[in-house]
Amino acid sequence: MAYWLLKSEPASYSWEQLEKDGFTAWTGVRNYAARNFLRQMQPGDQAFYYHSGEGTEIVGIARITKAFYQDPTSEDSNWVAVDIEPVKKLDKAVTLRQIKGEKRLAEMALVKLSRLSVQPVTEAEWNTVLELAGEKAWL
DNA sequence: GCCAACGTTGGC
DNA sequence: GCCAACGTTGGC
Numbered sequence: 001m002a003y004w005l006l007k008s009e010p011a012s013y014s015w016e017q018l019e020k021d022g023f024t025a026w027t028g029v030r031n032y033a034a035r036n037f038l039r040q041m042q043p044g045d046q047a048f049y050y051h052s053g054e055g056t057e058i059v060g061i062a063r064i065t066k067a068f069y070q071d072p073t074s075e076d077s078n079w080v081a082v083d084i085e086p087v088k089k090l091d092k093a094v095t096l097r098q099i100k101g102e103k104r105l106a107e108m109a110l111v112k113l114s115r116l117s118v119q120p121v122t123e124a125e126w127n128t129v130l131e132l133a134g135e136k137a138w139l
Numbered sequence: 140g141c142c143a144a145c146g147t148t149g150g151c
Numbered sequence: 152g153c154c155a156a157c158g159t160t161g162g163c
Contacts, residue, residue, distance in 0.1 A: 052149060096150080115157060142161100142162095144160085144161090147158080
């Protein structure tokens, strides 16, 4: 099982909206690097849900429920989407500031490749973020 | 194939 | 609102 991080501006689609909807199709990715990661996602993989713009923090954990398929919002077969569902809202959101201040997370794509909207997370990074979120018992 | 111009993302 | 990072476009 792999770990990922998905970015979204809460003004366009927030974690709260995802919880309300129960699931969503992750569409609209128009960047090749991000697209390549979408193609690697498997059902059961987990992803941090990050709010960019307002918030700049990891707010929850989502799960991939459906592997990639052609993005229905594009006629170009280059672009793909996956389906996700909410798993758990973090007890304490983990802010970008915290992440930047944590040595063990210095190599996170969120820090190094700040503009990438779909990124891989290592198992060590995943566990460290959960620790910062006060979710140790949930590991 | 190089590179300048330009557009977009996202933090601050 | 500003600016850095970076992807894309288009001229040569």
